[in-house]
Amino acid sequence: xxxxxxxxxxxxxxxxxxxxxxxxxxxxxxxxxxxxxxxxxxxxxxxxxxxxxxxxxxxxxxxxxxxxxxxxxxxxxxxxxxxxxxxxxxxxxxxxxxxxxxxxxxxxxxxxxxxxxxxxxxxxxxxxxxxxxxxxxxxxxxxxxxxxxxxxxxxxxxxxxxxxxxxxxxxxxxxxxxxxxxxxxxxxxxxxxxxxxxxxxxxxxxxxxxxxxxxxxxxxxxxxxxxxxxxxxxxxxxxxxxxxxxxxxxxxxxxxxxxxxxxxxxxxxxxxxxxxxxxxxxxxxxxxxxxxxxxxxxxxxxxxxxxxxxxxxxxxxxxxxxxxxxxxxxxxxxxxxxxxxxxxxxxxxxxxxxxxxxxxxxxxxxxxxxxxxxxxxxxxxxxxxxxxxxxxxxxxxxxxx
Numbered sequence: 001x002x003x004x005x006x007x008x009x010x011x012x013x014x015x016x017x018x019x020x021x022x023x024x025x026x027x028x029x030x031x032x033x034x035x036x037x038x039x040x041x042x043x044x045x046x047x048x049x050x051x052x053x054x055x056x057x058x059x060x061x062x063x064x065x066x067x068x069x070x071x072x073x074x075x076x077x078x079x080x081x082x083x084x085x086x087x088x089x090x091x092x093x094x095x096x097x098x099x100x101x102x103x104x105x106x107x108x109x110x111x112x113x114x115x116x117x118x119x120x121x122x123x124x125x126x127x128x129x130x131x132x133x134x135x136x137x138x139x140x141x142x143x144x145x146x147x148x149x150x151x152x153x154x155x156x157x158x159x160x161x162x163x164x165x166x167x168x169x170x171x172x173x174x175x176x177x178x179x180x181x182x183x184x185x186x187x188x189x190x191x192x193x194x195x196x197x198x199x200x201x202x203x204x205x206x207x208x209x210x211x212x213x214x215x216x217x218x219x220x221x222x223x224x225x226x227x228x229x230x231x232x233x234x235x236x237x238x239x240x241x242x243x244x245x246x247x248x249x250x251x252x253x254x255x256x257x258x259x260x261x262x263x264x265x266x267x268x269x270x271x272x273x274x275x276x277x278x279x280x281x282x283x284x285x286x287x288x289x290x291x292x293x294x295x296x297x298x299x300x301x302x303x304x305x306x307x308x309x310x311x312x313x314x315x316x317x318x319x320x321x322x323x324x325x326x327x328x329x330x331x332x333x334x335x336x337x338x339x340x341x342x343x344x345x346x347x348x349x350x351x352x353x354x355x356x357x358x359x360x361x362x363x364x365x366x367x368x369x370x371x372x373x374x375x376x377x378x379x380x381x382x383x384x385x386x387x388x389x390x391x392x393x394x395x396x397x398x399x400x401x
Contacts, residue, residue, distance in 0.1 A: 005041050005048065008068040014075055014333035014343070018189060018207075022324050024293075026336035028079065035076045038069050045069065057388050061246035064101065071097040075333040078341065091334055091341035095282070098333070102249070102345040110279030113272050113350070120267055123258070123357035129370045130262040130360065134221060144170045145216055154210035160193070161186050161204040163216055167224065168202075178232050191325045195223055197231035197243050197381075209322045218263045222256035226378070230255075234380030241380030245392060249345075251383035254352020258360065261353070269306070270326065271349035273299070278330055281342045292327060292336045299323045359384050 013034035020027040045066045052059035074097050078090035113119065120127075135142065144166040149159070165184045172179035182200045190205030202223060211219070230252070234241030244252065261267050276285070277299065283289040290298075303319045306312075334341025356377075363373045382389040 005044050005065075006037065008038055008065050008072070010068050010072060010333075013072055016328050016332055016336070021328055024337055026292075026328065026331065026334065028075070028333075031072065031076050031079065035072050038072070042066075042069060055388075057240075057246055057392065060388075064246050067097065067101050071101060071333070078333075078335060084339070087335060087337075087339040091339040094334055094341040095344075098342065098344045102343075103347060103351070104282065104344055105275055105279040105284055105347050107279065107284040109350075110276050110284055114276045114279075114285060119350075119354055120261060120357065123261070123361055126357065126361040126364055127258070127262040127265075129364065130258070130374065133370045133374060134225070134259065134262065138225065140174055141167050141170045141220075142217055145220060151213070153212075155213055155216055156210045157204055157206045157208050158186065160208075160211065160216065160219075164202060164204065164220060164224065167220055171224070176232065178235070182228060182232070191321075193219065193223060195227040195231070197227070200228075200231075202228060208325075209318050214264070218260040218268070221259040221263050226256040226259055227252065229378050230381045233378055237380055241382060241393065244381035245383070245386075245389050247386060248381045248383050248389065250348045250352035251356060251385065252352065252381055253348045254354070254356035255377055257349050257353040258356050267350075267353065271353065273302075273326065274330070274346035275350040277327070278342060278344055278347055281330055281340060282344075289340045291338050291340055292331045292334075293338075295330065296323060296327050299327055355385055 013030050014028055015030065016026040017029045045062060049059060049062035049066060052062050071094070074090060074094045078087065078094055081087050081090050109119070145163045147166070149163060149166075155163070161184050168179055168182055168184065172182075182202065185201045185203045186206055187203050188206050190203060191207040191209075192203075192205045193208065194203045194205075195201070196203060231242050234243075257267065257271050277295055279285050280298065281290050281292075281295055300320060300323045303323050304316070307314055307319060328336070329346055330342060332343050334343070360370075360373055360377075364370060377384065380393060382393045384390060384393075
């Protein structure tokens with residue numbers, strides 16, 4: 001893909017400012033600049049779409065880039081709208097735009113998850129095989145995550161970064177020299193942990209809530225052994241497989257969640273919460289859309305009940321900090337007030353988990369070894385359920401498909 005047209009990256013553009021994250025109205029420091037950066041390329045993106053071969057990945061990527069540009073433009077129009085009527089119109093348009101890019105929850109699945117019905121039962125055997133394989137292959141890495149570290153009750157963001165650096169060091173010295181190019185970056189302004197494939201960075205937000213020691217290993221498998229590793233392996237083949245074929249997101253996050261599930265034995269509660277809370281915000285749970293304030297109340301009540309049931313002694317301030325970060329992900333790009341605008345991207349975690357679980361289970365049932373299946377899935381950033389992705393990555397399968 002030509003470098004003359006900059007790629008539209010939406011998450012930084014719609015990250016709420018630290019100052020607004022716990023106020024009634026969400027504000028965005030980077031949104032105006034991002035929209036202005038991409039505005040001159042609108043017609044070039046259109047030309048790229050029309051010139052692409054019909055049904056090709058190039059056409060799909062061009063369409064997604066245009067859609068993302070228009071989504072950001074819609075978000076900015078919402079921030080600049082001055083009347084309740086225009087606020088409602090642009091909030092609705094913004095929600096529609098995000099749903100067209102990332103999809104929407106399935107109401108039946110959301111209600112089932114809300115009722116506590118598990119969707120992982122059919123994957124238990126596959127997950128056990130994956131856990132045994134990961135523990136066997138990456139034993140020195142996992143040991144490094146624990147070695148020479150004190151037995152903390154809670155692991156601070158800075159300690160998470162230290163542990164990840166130790167794990168990366170073993171990956172670089174014993175597995176692949178390409179890991180030497182990857183770095184851990186501590187971000188004082190961020191509250192999340194993210195992987196920047198283009199920059200070969202794993203960013204640990206220093207504002208994130210401390211985690212239990214048992215959460216470090218599953219998180220490392222998700223962020224490093226899936227996101228970073230698929231990028232590292234993909235970079236040896238093509239730029240597209242390094243950064244992701246269009247529409248790869250569900251499989252990407254799904255594999256990360258599956259690795260976490262395999263290591264810990266349970267689906268991370270936050271991933272189910274993201275799916276059901278997006279459905280709640282959209283009105284799929286009870287037939288009525290819900291504001292950010294309403295979801296904050298619901299999520300905080302849930303967090304307090306879980307904290308009490310688990311016997312955890314986390315402070316209410318930490319719970320509130322975590323809940324605000326979770327809920328703001330769902331309403332980012334919107335005003336976050338009484339006019340409901342929803343960012344649906346985070347359904348990818350649970351949706352992708354189910355898709356990847358079915359893929360791994362089916363391939364194991366067909367007689368393929370867990371090593372061959374996982375080697376295939378980590379060759380690059382693609383979706384094995386997408387026929388066009390499979391065609392691009394077909395030579396990587398070594399007879400798998």
